Amino acid sequence: MYLADYHMHSRWSNDAHIPMADMVLTAIDAGLDEICFTDHVEVKSSGSDMRNYFDWPALSAEYAAAQKVADGRILLRRGVELGEATRDISWCEELRRQMPPMDFIIGSRHQLSAKYGNEDLYFASSGDPALALDQIRDYLQQVLLLAKWGNFSVLGHLTLPLRYMNENHGLHMTFDGFEAEVEEIFRTLIANGCGIEVNTNRGHDPLPGEKWLRLYRGCGGEIVTLGSDAHTREFVGCNIAQQQELLRACGFRAFATFEKMQPVFHDL
Numbered sequence: 001m002y003l004a005d006y007h008m009h010s011r012w013s014n015d016a017h018i019p020m021a022d023m024v025l026t027a028i029d030a031g032l033d034e035i036c037f038t039d040h041v042e043v044k045s046s047g048s049d050m051r052n053y054f055d056w057p058a059l060s061a062e063y064a065a066a067q068k069v070a071d072g073r074i075l076l077r078r079g080v081e082l083g084e085a086t087r088d089i090s091w092c093e094e095l096r097r098q099m100p101p102m103d104f105i106i107g108s109r110h111q112l113s114a115k116y117g118n119e120d121l122y123f124a125s126s127g128d129p130a131l132a133l134d135q136i137r138d139y140l141q142q143v144l145l146l147a148k149w150g151n152f153s154v155l156g157h158l159t160l161p162l163r164y165m166n167e168n169h170g171l172h173m174t175f176d177g178f179e180a181e182v183e184e185i186f187r188t189l190i191a192n193g194c195g196i197e198v199n200t201n202r203g204h205d206p207l208p209g210e211k212w213l214r215l216y217r218g219c220g221g222e223i224v225t226l227g228s229d230a231h232t233r234e235f236v237g238c239n240i241a242q243q244q245e246l247l248r249a250c251g252f253r254a255f256a257t258f259e260k261m262q263p264v265f266h267d268l
């Protein structure tokens with residue numbers, strides 16, 4: 001079984017502290033065949049401030065050093081997690097011009113709309129089910145805008161709000177009732193040549209889960225990557241093999257990795 005972890009953060013993300021080389025060594029120990037670094041490049045962080053400086057030469061130097069450490073024992077690819085792109089598309093496209101060539105880009109949304117002050121889902125979620133339902137609706141509207149823009153490889157962690165609502169606040173929310181909205185997102189992604197990821201979510205419920213993976217497959221979706229979203233060594237490669245089984249059960253024949261922004265398919 002070919003194992004590829006396509007969502008991984010290093011100290012180049014503002015919420016992680018591990019050097020790239022340490023993540024590489026951990027991935028080798030975990031028996032992975034391939035990993036892709038996807039450090040955060042968020043167009044706007046929570047609130048109004050904009051992160052407008054990324055030290056690409058330094059990041060490139062650390063990636064090159066990590067390649068040396070890998071020494072052919074694991075395939076490394078280079079990507080970013082591009083967050084909140086639709087909050088400032090022209091700035092986002094300028095960032096794309098600044099960054100070195102990438103193999104893979106996760107497009108993701110972590111914030112609610114201006115209606116909620118663009119607050120991060122992590123902070124905005126509460127134990128109130130009615131509020132949670134409105135936040136899911138708001139989030140899915142933002143994700144549809146992102147899908148329509150479509151300048152990325154895969155949509156990250158579609159059901160992210162559920163992680164915070166259920167794991168942090170004890171709710172039992174689902175996306176049930178939003179089938180039409182999710183289907184429109186999937187059809188838009190597919191039309192734009194984008195895929196989705198199965199985020200293995202530290203061993204908790206995958207983001208998204210089986211119902212939505214089946215719907216994506218039913219819409220003709222074929223491009224799926226698997227990623228742990230590891231910010232620490234502990235979760236590198238977590239549940240990648242198990243969620244490959246889930247993909248097979250949902251009717252997929254292959255999962256994807258990426259090289260130079262083109263999908264490479266691996267039989268399940």
Ligand SMILES: [Zn+2]
Binds near residue numbers: 081110156
């Ligand atoms: Zn993310």
